[in-house]
Amino acid sequence: MTWDILIHRGTVIDGSGSPGIIGDVALHAGRIAALGPALAGEAKKVIDATGLAVTPGFIDIKTHSDFVLPINPKAESKVRQGVTTEIIGHCGFSVAPVLPGKAELLADYLSGGAPWLPFREMSFPQYLDTFPAVAVNTGMLVGHNTLRLMVMGLEDRSPTKRELGEMIALLEDSLRAGALGMSSGLFTPPGSFAQADEIMALCAVLKRHNAGYFTHIRDESNKVMEAVEEAIDIARACGVHTEIVHLKCSGVDNWGKAAQILDKIAAARAAGCDIDCDAYPYAAGANPLKNLLPPWIQIGGKETMLARLALPEVRARIRSEFAEHGLNNWGRIASWEAVQISISPRVPHSAGQTVAALATARGCDPIDQICDHLIADGGATRVLIT
Ligand SMILES: [Zn+2]
Incomplete structure (x- = not known):
């Protein structure tokens, strides 16, 4: 057999959770063709991976690359770190759906994160269908802030029954087309104007579609405990998988609360609540x-x-x-x-x-x-x- 590529003597970590073992990986026709401690055969290209790890592509479960992938499709800053899949649309912010006449509203709203991205009117299914070919696999979330902005603008009040129905319809439409779930950004308008009952009504839709709820919680500083409790309440009431994204205790008055928060999440999980959390691998927000x-x-x-x-x-x-x-x-x-x-x-x-x-x-x-x-x-x- 002549392989296309033979990766030689790397520490092969297969992603199953078992420890890495030193061995060879052979690629043929764009796929892994063989794994073994010492593969026989020729290869068009041999890569010496001695002292290096050979792993499946990393999945970055929490990014805002929807703001940059369409204008930087090579995604080199991710690919060169080994990331091959990204989950985008977090913190309540997604670049779709955009209702007629509301592209500028969303562009202004997201300008602090996506100042260079062109915005256009489109449904979430159209967004998925027309997302450009990029170097990483992408999974999309629908942002609650985007849904609320489309239906209610930046109004500080609860939605009417009709408005909530419109948000539910937009979410249904997105999930049917392939969105993986909904993100919330309850820390900032207009997400911060939503009460838990509004989020629960939308999470009931997620439950029907077996989709997940990813929340940038209402407060990560002086009221971080209350915000974690709100996420647990939503997870418990709706039975949806809930992920508290980039959990942190920010502000000098809150440093040291992490252990208490992790205990609270562990207790909720022990009681059957489907909730989890993740954290940044860096020390700045x-x-x-x-x-x-x-x-x-x-x-x-x-x-x-x-x-x-x-x-x-x-x-x-x-x-x-x-x-x-x-x-x-x-x-x-x-x-x-x-x-x-x-x-x-x-x-x-x-x-x-x-x-x-x-x-x-x-x-x-x-x-x-x-x-x-x-x-x-x-x-x-x-x-x-x-
Ligand atoms: Zn966030």
């Missing part, structure tokens, strides 16, 4: 800057928010809420050195600088700096927080 301010600043949409951020009385209220609780969904930070601009489409030279440094350079207060930056950037600034 990425967020649209606007989401770190109190949720009420976003009511009414982008233009209203930008006009609001210019008002001294609004800045005074933000300042006093920050003094009391720290940043929205993040809590108290050690200093403004902890917040660093990562993407700023209209103020690109600020990328890499901290809010502390930018405020010092202008001789202004950090809250004024943030508000001015958001106004200059049309609300699209993104930050890293440590």
Whole structure:
């Protein structure tokens, strides 16, 4: 036999959970053709993997690559780390469905994460059908924030029966077409405007389709316990598989709560609740800057928010809420050195600088700096927080 590729003497980890063993892997016609401690035969190409691991492609279960894959289909930053499958559409944010006349609304809403992605009107089935060929396999979730934005805009209230029915119909349509489940982003508008009963009504749809619920919980900082309890309540009430994504205890006042939270999740699992959690493999969070301010600043949409951020009385209220609780969904930070601009489409030279440094350079207060930056950037600034 002449193999196309022979990967020689690597530590082969087969994904079953058993320990790796040193051996050979032969590929032929794009498939694994043989595995063994020392395969005989010729190969057109031999790769010496001595000292390296040979594994199935990694599945990155929690990404926002739907914002970049269509404009960067090679996905090299993932493929070069061994990731071959990504689950996208997390944290309540999906780029579909987009109802007629609402492409700009969604583009503005997602500008803090997807400033360069073109948005167009489309149903979720059309989204799946027209997703470009990319270098990784992709599984899609429907975002609850996107559903709510399409049906209700950025309204801070419960849906009417008709509006809830519209969200359910859009979710049904998406799941029938192949969406793997629904994500929620209860930490930020408009997800934060939804009560648990709304999420439960949508999770009942997930249950019928045997689909999963993936939640960026309502609070990851000062009320993280209550937020985990809400996720457990939803999982228990609806009987859907619930994943708390990127679980963390952010804000200096909350450091050290992880053990208590993990005990709570373990107790729920022991009682038969189908709930799980995952965590980042790195020590920083990425967020649209606007989401770190109190949720009420976003009511009414982008233009209203930008006009609001210019008002001294609004800045005074933000300042006093920050003094009391720290940043929205993040809590108290050690200093403004902890917040660093990562993407700023209209103020690109600020990328890499901290809010502390930018405020010092202008001789202004950090809250004024943030508000001015958001106004200059049309609300699209993104930050890293440590
Ligand atoms: Zn998230």
